[in-house]
Amino acid sequence: MKTLKMPGRNLSVIDSADVAVIGGGPSGFSAAIAVAREGSSVYIIEKNGYCGGVAAMGLPIQGFDDVEGNPLVRGIAWELYRRLVEAGGALKELVPCRLHNPYAIIDPHICKLVMEEMLKEAGVRVWNHTTFLHTLREPDAHGEIFVKNLVVGGKGGLYACKAERIIDASGDGDAAADAGAQYTIGRGPDGLTQSATLNFRLSGIDFNTLGAAVHENFSGLFDTHDMINREAIFRSEPHIMVGLRNLISEAKLHSDMDIPCDYISYITGINPGTVCINMVHVHHVSGHTLQGLSTAEALGKAQINLLVQFFREWVPGFSQAYLSDISPHIGIRETRHIMGEYTLTGDDIRSGSFPNDTIALGGYPIDIHHPEKGDVTLERVPPYGIPFRTMVPKRVRNMLVTGRAFSADHIALASSRLMATCMALGQAAGVASHFAAADKSGIEHTYTVETIQNTLESRGAVIRR
Numbered sequence: 001m002k003t004l005k006m007p008g009r010n011l012s013v014i015d016s017a018d019v020a021v022i023g024g025g026p027s028g029f030s031a032a033i034a035v036a037r038e039g040s041s042v043y044i045i046e047k048n049g050y051c052g053g054v055a056a057m058g059l060p061i062q063g064f065d066d067v068e069g070n071p072l073v074r075g076i077a078w079e080l081y082r083r084l085v086e087a088g089g090a091l092k093e094l095v096p097c098r099l100h101n102p103y104a105i106i107d108p109h110i111c112k113l114v115m116e117e118m119l120k121e122a123g124v125r126v127w128n129h130t131t132f133l134h135t136l137r138e139p140d141a142h143g144e145i146f147v148k149n150l151v152v153g154g155k156g157g158l159y160a161c162k163a164e165r166i167i168d169a170s171g172d173g174d175a176a177a178d179a180g181a182q183y184t185i186g187r188g189p190d191g192l193t194q195s196a197t198l199n200f201r202l203s204g205i206d207f208n209t210l211g212a213a214v215h216e217n218f219s220g221l222f223d224t225h226d227m228i229n230r231e232a233i234f235r236s237e238p239h240i241m242v243g244l245r246n247l248i249s250e251a252k253l254h255s256d257m258d259i260p261c262d263y264i265s266y267i268t269g270i271n272p273g274t275v276c277i278n279m280v281h282v283h284h285v286s287g288h289t290l291q292g293l294s295t296a297e298a299l300g301k302a303q304i305n306l307l308v309q310f311f312r313e314w315v316p317g318f319s320q321a322y323l324s325d326i327s328p329h330i331g332i333r334e335t336r337h338i339m340g341e342y343t344l345t346g347d348d349i350r351s352g353s354f355p356n357d358t359i360a361l362g363g364y365p366i367d368i369h370h371p372e373k374g375d376v377t378l379e380r381v382p383p384y385g386i387p388f389r390t391m392v393p394k395r396v397r398n399m400l401v402t403g404r405a406f407s408a409d410h411i412a413l414a415s416s417r418l419m420a421t422c423m424a425l426g427q428a429a430g431v432a433s434h435f436a437a438a439d440k441s442g443i444e445h446t447y448t449v450e451t452i453q454n455t456l457e458s459r460g461a462v463i464r465r
């Protein structure tokens with residue numbers, strides 16, 4: 001790649017606070033609210049014109065409860081859900097599911113508005129349309145790194161902002177990686193990541209027709225996964241569809257449709273006759289690079305027309321379906337895993353470990369959208385604890401990494417990447433950053449974990465079984 005030198009320049013400082021949060025997705029939203037409520041000043045740097053990240057794409061919030069309905073995540077995440085219910089932006093009850101654990105069906109647009117309200121009420125400053133670009137770092141005599149200044153960009157060019165503590169909630173570990181934290185990508189040696197998906201919504205669906213077809217022939221053409229709630233499909237109640245593999249095989253056999261997914265995957269929305277389709281699959285995506293993201297958007301869009309045509313022609317009840325929304329951007333399931341003081345592993349979650357420094361609980365199945373095929377693997381795990389050390393990047397001393405890029409291997413992330421879990425991590429990162437900013441000592445993770453845990457519990461978070 002060719003390079004160009006940029007002449008030195010002075011940047012206007014747009015903001016300064018105790019804590020800067022990079023990214024206003026589920027984890028950054030929750031982190032910033034936690035910081036502000038504990039009494040420190042905080043701003044969010046968010047590249048989009050709204051906060052929400054993947055929560056603004058039409059998908060259900062998963063990870064609140066274990067499969068039996070015992071709470072795994074409460075606190076700020078649960079408050080968001082209850083506020084969404086009040087605002088008419090979520091179904092009143094979690095939808096039970098043996099395959100996906102209970103989940104909350106939400107409206108993505110109302111979610112954006114409610115998040116905005118909650119951030120405002122807490123006193124968080126939000127910089128929309130502002131992209132984090134670089135850290136200006138200061139290594140100390142021991143080679144440890146402190147980041148006090150950030151370079152951000154947007155309309156008008158480059159700017160700077162300042163903070164005592166940084167929370168990287170970009171999902172990709174953009175700030176931690178730039179600051180010099182080590183990371184791995186994807187599933188290890190081959191670096192392949194879960195596939196990326198551009199979600200879209202179809203409306204105008206007749207669920208009664210679909211329900212009747214599945215009822216008549218769920219052991220044949222209209223097969224469904226054994227663990228999903230078939231009764232809900234028969235009765236046109238809220239549901240997640242994972243199935244109709246035979247129908248897809250049939251369509252592939254009798255048409256030239258190159259359907260990117262081996263099964264039908266959608267989630268019913270809160271509006272009648274509407275579903276969010278989760279079937280675009282783009283493989284070999286580097287979602288943390290400009291080139292990778294740009295290419296993935298184009299490949300994702302190219303699959304939508306084909307899928308709409310497939311639904312109209314092949315799926316009972318969808319003949320009148322129309323495209324009512326496309327997610328604002330392609331959804332990236334996996335990129336960098338920032339290496340922390342501890343890395344959560346597949347073994348940890350399969351054995352249901354609860355380390356002493358647990359600050360959030362997981363328990364959603366390992367959910368891997370295959371890095372190379374149009375298939376998904378779902379493997380049940382028991383409830384487990386996520387240790388605080390997974391958010392503490394090695395070497396970078398005044399930063400925590402929350403949400404999707406926290407320190408977890410490919411398998412552990414496949415269970416803990418869900419929105420409710422990311423919000424629980426965010427709340428813990430927010431509380432910890434408040435204490436660290438107030439303390440000024442810079443060494444946050446050794447002696448304050450108990451204080452963080454006690455504070456989280458007093459704020460309604462669940463951190464013990």
Ligand SMILES: Cc1cc2nc3c(=O)[nH]c(=O)nc-3n(C[C@H](O)[C@H](O)[C@H](O)COP(=O)(O)OP(=O)(O)OC[C@H]3O[C@@H](n4cnc5c(N)ncnc54)[C@H](O)[C@@H]3O)c2cc1C
Pocket residue numbers: 022023024025026027028045046047048051052053054055059060061062063130131132133169170171172174196197198199278330331332333402403404405417418419420422
């Ligand atoms: C296609 C898809 C389907 C999914 N389905 C579900 C589901 O059904 N239920 C569920 O619970 N979870 C689901 N997940 C997982 C879950 O949504 C994500 O793992 C979760 O949202 C991660 O939260 P986050 O805050 O870490 O990251 P994100 O939600 O990705 O938010 C990151 C935020 O940071 C911003 N940002 C990123 N980089 C920068 C930067 N450099 N500067 C400024 N801002 C930046 C982004 O704009 C975004 O707002 C799905 C994920 C994908 C991709």
